[in-house]
Amino acid sequence: MANFDLMRQLTRGEGGKIILLVMDGLGGLPRESDGLTELEAAHTPNLDRLAKAGSCGLSIPVARGVAPGSGPAHLALFGYDPLVYDVGRGVLEATGIGMEIGDGDVAVRGNFCTVNADGIITDRRAGRISTEEGRKRVELLQDISLPGIEFDVRAVKEYRFGLVMRGEGLHGDIADTDPQQTGVAPLPARANRPEAERTAELVNRWIEVAKERLKGHEPANMLTLRGFSMDPALPKYADVYKLKAACVAVYPMYKGVSKLVGMEVIATNPDDSTQDEFNKVAEIWNEYDFVFCHIKYTDSRGEDGDFDAKVNVIEDVDAALPTLLDLDPAVLIVTGDHSTPATYRAHTWHPVPTLLWSPGTHIPDRATAFGERECMAGALGQFPATDLMPLALGHARRLVKYGA
Amino acid sequence: MANFDLMRQLTRGEGGKIILLVMDGLGGLPRESDGLTELEAAHTPNLDRLAKAGSCGLSIPVARGVAPGSGPAHLALFGYDPLVYDVGRGVLEATGIGMEIGDGDVAVRGNFCTVNADGIITDRRAGRISTEEGRKRVELLQDISLPGIEFDVRAVKEYRFGLVMRGEGLHGDIADTDPQQTGVAPLPARANRPEAERTAELVNRWIEVAKERLKGHEPANMLTLRGFSMDPALPKYADVYKLKAACVAVYPMYKGVSKLVGMEVIATNPDDSTQDEFNKVAEIWNEYDFVFCHIKYTDSRGEDGDFDAKVNVIEDVDAALPTLLDLDPAVLIVTGDHSTPATYRAHTWHPVPTLLWSPGTHIPDRATAFGERECMAGALGQFPATDLMPLALGHARRLVKYGA
Numbered sequence: 001m002a003n004f005d006l007m008r009q010l011t012r013g014e015g016g017k018i019i020l021l022v023m024d025g026l027g028g029l030p031r032e033s034d035g036l037t038e039l040e041a042a043h044t045p046n047l048d049r050l051a052k053a054g055s056c057g058l059s060i061p062v063a064r065g066v067a068p069g070s071g072p073a074h075l076a077l078f079g080y081d082p083l084v085y086d087v088g089r090g091v092l093e094a095t096g097i098g099m100e101i102g103d104g105d106v107a108v109r110g111n112f113c114t115v116n117a118d119g120i121i122t123d124r125r126a127g128r129i130s131t132e133e134g135r136k137r138v139e140l141l142q143d144i145s146l147p148g149i150e151f152d153v154r155a156v157k158e159y160r161f162g163l164v165m166r167g168e169g170l171h172g173d174i175a176d177t178d179p180q181q182t183g184v185a186p187l188p189a190r191a192n193r194p195e196a197e198r199t200a201e202l203v204n205r206w207i208e209v210a211k212e213r214l215k216g217h218e219p220a221n222m223l224t225l226r227g228f229s230m231d232p233a234l235p236k237y238a239d240v241y242k243l244k245a246a247c248v249a250v251y252p253m254y255k256g257v258s259k260l261v262g263m264e265v266i267a268t269n270p271d272d273s274t275q276d277e278f279n280k281v282a283e284i285w286n287e288y289d290f291v292f293c294h295i296k297y298t299d300s301r302g303e304d305g306d307f308d309a310k311v312n313v314i315e316d317v318d319a320a321l322p323t324l325l326d327l328d329p330a331v332l333i334v335t336g337d338h339s340t341p342a343t344y345r346a347h348t349w350h351p352v353p354t355l356l357w358s359p360g361t362h363i364p365d366r367a368t369a370f371g372e373r374e375c376m377a378g379a380l381g382q383f384p385a386t387d388l389m390p391l392a393l394g395h396a397r398r399l400v401k402y403g404a
Numbered sequence: 405m406a407n408f409d410l411m412r413q414l415t416r417g418e419g420g421k422i423i424l425l426v427m428d429g430l431g432g433l434p435r436e437s438d439g440l441t442e443l444e445a446a447h448t449p450n451l452d453r454l455a456k457a458g459s460c461g462l463s464i465p466v467a468r469g470v471a472p473g474s475g476p477a478h479l480a481l482f483g484y485d486p487l488v489y490d491v492g493r494g495v496l497e498a499t500g501i502g503m504e505i506g507d508g509d510v511a512v513r514g515n516f517c518t519v520n521a522d523g524i525i526t527d528r529r530a531g532r533i534s535t536e537e538g539r540k541r542v543e544l545l546q547d548i549s550l551p552g553i554e555f556d557v558r559a560v561k562e563y564r565f566g567l568v569m570r571g572e573g574l575h576g577d578i579a580d581t582d583p584q585q586t587g588v589a590p591l592p593a594r595a596n597r598p599e600a601e602r603t604a605e606l607v608n609r610w611i612e613v614a615k616e617r618l619k620g621h622e623p624a625n626m627l628t629l630r631g632f633s634m635d636p637a638l639p640k641y642a643d644v645y646k647l648k649a650a651c652v653a654v655y656p657m658y659k660g661v662s663k664l665v666g667m668e669v670i671a672t673n674p675d676d677s678t679q680d681e682f683n684k685v686a687e688i689w690n691e692y693d694f695v696f697c698h699i700k701y702t703d704s705r706g707e708d709g710d711f712d713a714k715v716n717v718i719e720d721v722d723a724a725l726p727t728l729l730d731l732d733p734a735v736l737i738v739t740g741d742h743s744t745p746a747t748y749r750a751h752t753w754h755p756v757p758t759l760l761w762s763p764g765t766h767i768p769d770r771a772t773a774f775g776e777r778e779c780m781a782g783a784l785g786q787f788p789a790t791d792l793m794p795l796a797l798g799h800a801r802r803l804v805k806y807g808a
Contacts, residue, residue: 003467006487010470360747363433363441363754365780379776381755381786387468394469394753401751402466403476403486404496 002079002389004240006402013242015398016330016358018290019281020388022077023317024070025299026336027352027372029343031307038302038310038342039353040371044318046325047334051355051370055362057380058351058372059388061338067347070299071096073337074257078292079241079389080234087260088172088229094162095256097154101164101231106172106199108228110153110161112137112220119185119222124178126159126220134158137220140213144206151206159220165203171196171230174203178224186224236262237290241393246287248280249294258292274316278323285327293324299347302340310342331358331396333388334370351382358395406483406793408644410806417646419802420734420762422694423685424792426481427721428474428658429703430740431756431776433747435711442706442714442746443757444775448722450729451738454761455774461784462755462776463792465742471751474703475500477741478661482696483645483793484638491664492576492633498566499660501558505568505635510576510603512632514557514565516541516624523589523626528582530563530624538562541624544617548610555610563624569607575600575634578607582628590628640666641694645797650691652684653698662696678720682727689731697728703751706744714746735762735800737792738774755786762799 028037061076062068062083071092072082090107101107112134114123129137138155145151149167156162173192179185189203203225214221237245239262247258248266255265266284268277274295281291295317301310324332335354338347353375356362365379380391393399432441465480466472466487475496476486494511505511516538518527533541542559549555553571560566577596583589593607607629618625641649643666651662652670659669670688672681678699685695699721705714728736739758742751757779760766769783784795797803 003487006467006470361433361752363776364439366777377781379755379780381462381780383468383786390467390469391753392469394471399470399753401471401473403473403491404493404500 002240002386004235007240007390007393010399010402011242011393012398012400015393016396017285017288018331018392018396019324019327019329019333020077020290020292020392021295021324021332021334022074022292023295023298023314023334023336025302025338025340025347027339027341027348027350028302028310029341029350031343037372038307039314040373042311042314042318044314044370046318046321047355047370048368050332050334050357051367051374053359053362053364054355054357055380056365056367056370056375056378057354057356058375058378058382059335059354059385060351060382061349061385065349067349068338069347070253070337071257073385074254076385077335077337077388078257078261079386080261081386085232085234087232089227090162090172090229091232092253092256093156093160093227094164095260096253097156097162098252098255099152099154099162099164102166103231103233104168104170106165106170106228106230108163108225110163111178111224111226112159112161113186113222113224114219115185115222121179121182121184121186121222123219124182124224129159129220131155131157133220134161137214137217140217141210144209144213146202146205149202163225165199170199172199172228174200174228176224176226176228177207178226186222189225232260234260238262241290241389242398243290244288245290245292246284247292247294248277248284249292250277251294251296254294254296263292264288275320275323278320282323282327298336299340302342303345305342305345307342331356331392333357333392335388352385354380354388356380356391356395361395361397406644406790408483408639411644411794411797414803414806415646415797416802416804419797420800421689421692422647422735422796422800423728423731423733423737424481424694424696424796425699425728425736425738426478426696427699427702427718427738427740429706429742429744429751431743431745431752431754432706432714433745433754435747441776442711443718444777446715446718446722448718448774450722450725451759451774452772454736454738455759455771455778457763457768458759458761459766459784460769460771460774460779460782461758461760462779462782462786463739463758463789464755464786465753465789469753471753472742473751474657474741475661477789478658480789481739481741481792482661482665483790484665485790489636489638491636491661493631494566494576494633495635496657496660497560497564497631498568499664500657501560501566502656502659503556503558503566503568506570507635507637508572508574510569510574510632510634512567512629514567515582515628515630516563516565517590517626517628518623519589519626525583525586525588525590525626527623528586528628533563533624535559535561537624538565541618541621544621545614548613548617550606550609553606567629569603574603576603576632578604578632580628580630580632581611582630590626593629636664638664642666645694645793646802647694648692649694649696650688651696651698652681652688653696653700654681655698655700658698658700667696668692679724679727682724686727686731702740703744706746707749709746709749711746735760735796737796739792756789758784758792760784760795760799765799765801
């Protein structure tokens with residue numbers, strides 16, 4: 001991973017500006033008809049031109065053979081080894097829906113479930129109620145307060161919700177209340193260490209009240225909690241890279257991870273197009289050294305298994321790209337956090353096409369277009385995603401020489 | 405880095421002979437006229453033939469994105485991770501000018517400076533006096549001796565000098581006397597731990613005498629000291645690789661680093677040509693298992709920004725190469741310690757073209773000439789420089805199989 005001690009030592013705090021453009025799930029696999037991947041099939045004159053002029057390569061998200069979730073995959077792109085920096089499920093889920101997690105707060109992921117008259121779980125997912133029904137149950141849980149502690153509950157999707165506890169002296173080392181099976185009652189919250197005992201007790205008191213309020217609201221008449229966790233206190237971009245960094249993303253999850261590494265999250269609308277996002281980057285460009293811009297729908301269409309729709313998303317990005325190029329960044333990196341081939345309909349472990357464009361410091365290679373095969377003999381080779389930030393900083397002339 | 409425990413376990417102490425030919429700062433970037441790098445533009449029929457027959461690849465000096473100094477970059481080529489084996493500034497500077505640093509000696513780098521009548525620093529570099537003027541000041545500092553301690557002072561360049569203390573019970577953990585600013589007096593030498601207190605006191609007594617002697621010799625009428633350090637006690641080639649190794653280099657710095665890893669340093673003249681150096685390799689060839697041969701001027705011309713002159717240095721090496729080939733080494737490696745593109749005029753982080761020629765054990769790849777682009781799809785891939793020695797030993801049949 002990025003060696004943060006080394007980065008702290010070498011970063012100058014000045015140099016060129018960097019754009020990191022991430023198309024979620026960019027990497028693909030060939031379709032049967034012509035053997036081309038989504039990126040290879042897409043008409044992308046701008047990306048092809050940059051690939052031809054600049055350095056290409058393939059990024060390994062977490063480890064060879066391992067398909068990552070978007071949380072760890074983005075941590076890696078930001079230089080944080082996700083196998084070292086463990087961001088708890090509760091924190092990921094809560095930041096994922098834009099909840100604020102302060103120092104000392106405890107976040108946890110909740111599931112509504114169905115219990116029978118004896119309190120025994122009969123359905124761990126409450127019949128997969130709709131998001132709308134989930135929201136109604138979350139309404140019931142508002143304003144449960146205990147002395148000195150605030151409980152913030154928000155709906156995620158269907159039967160899932162996020163819960164953040166705020167107050168003094170909380171501790172997140174608490175075992176799940178989800179027994180992971182039906183036919184038994186939810187477990188009480190239990191502290192894994194003495195410091196967490198008071199928090200566990202507070203959680204149990206909250207559950208008691210919640211249980212009362214959910215009574216009669218079948219099928220979601222009870223809840224379980226998983227992944228108690230606290231702010232992982234990740235080193236921040238300003239500290240390790242001396243970068244003033246911003247995030248332009250539409251989905252809350254990516255805003256959340258960006259915030260955890262100290263980026264400022266720029267306000268966007270849920271239905272912003274790629275062009276809207278690029279316009280936002282242009283608006284804030286003067287204020288930042290580094291802008292991370294996230295495009296969600298390459299991944300979504302890959303998961304749908306819709307090859308052509310993923311191609312269209314890539315073509316939209318290519319068409320809007322001049323907006324970013326007009327900013328004249330010292331370094332523009334275009335990559336993905338992982339692969340989501342439409343033929344596979346899920347995240348995969350395949351190394352991700354990456355292009356680094358940095359006139360004056362990049363070395364052109366033999367890639368003549370942006371695509372999986374073209375990137376294979378590129379100047380950047382195959383590299384761990386966590387090396388991307390040092391590469392970006394080097395090319396932006398933001399690092400001093402190591403040693404005499 | 406090279407796993408020394410593994411190397412100790414696997415090395416046979418016999419096998420083929422190895423030449424490691426390092427062209428300092430070999431890697432380059434394309435010039436505008438025709439898009440070729442220095443190495444690509446150079447007419448190198450011998451190197452091209454070896455590249456075509458052998459295995460090519462790109463070596464990553466220290467870490468992706470990080471431009472190294474020549475000290476750490478050479479340690480890496482020798483198999484020592486420079487992020488682990490920290491050779492202090494004082495030791496590097498002193499070995500760099502050929503000073504002997506024995507076990508227990510303390511080396512430090514010195515700067516002449518200007519102080520006013522109140523002893524306040526007004527210029528930290530003494531008006532950047534000439535090397536000639538620097539030498540005169542160093543003369544003044546000869547023969548300052550304290551009971552049981554020898555102080556060896558030698559001029560480096562301009563206002564810089566090296567100081568080595570020799571005697572019993574010395575310790576190098578001492579803070580700089582250079583306050584890194586003007587408007588204040590030089591700091592006294594201060595021990596960072598109790599074991600270094602006596603040494604710090606001796607340094608202060610030496611400074612008192614030096615100060616008296618420099619009085620009136622404006623602008624260099626005082627000095628500061630930085631980077632107190634001792635022999636890093638690196639594992640030696642004979643120990644970790646079972647190699648009897650020699651260094652043929654013209655610049656003192658490279659002789660110094662070679663000596664730190666236990667190579668025997670062959671006497672050369674400062675104005676030896678590449679052909680002279682290769683002749684020296686031939687002369688000593690029967691005596692050694694491994695010869696490191698260093699060519700300095702690829703780096704110098706790169707730092708000058710003189711593309712054509714760097715090309716000429718490379719062409720000289722190619723023309724002299726038959727002298728090395730006539731020795732019939734089992735393994736010949738040609739590489740650089742880092743890149744110094746003439747267009748960039750400084751060390752960079754770009755991976756370095758590397759060719760490994762070892763008839764009978766190398767696997768030919770699709771490289772048809774020796775150059776950055778040809779090496780990108782080579783048999784060796786992109787690899788950490790610290791893996792080069794194990795590769796050399798393997799190809800030279802000097803390692804036994806690991807495990808049954």
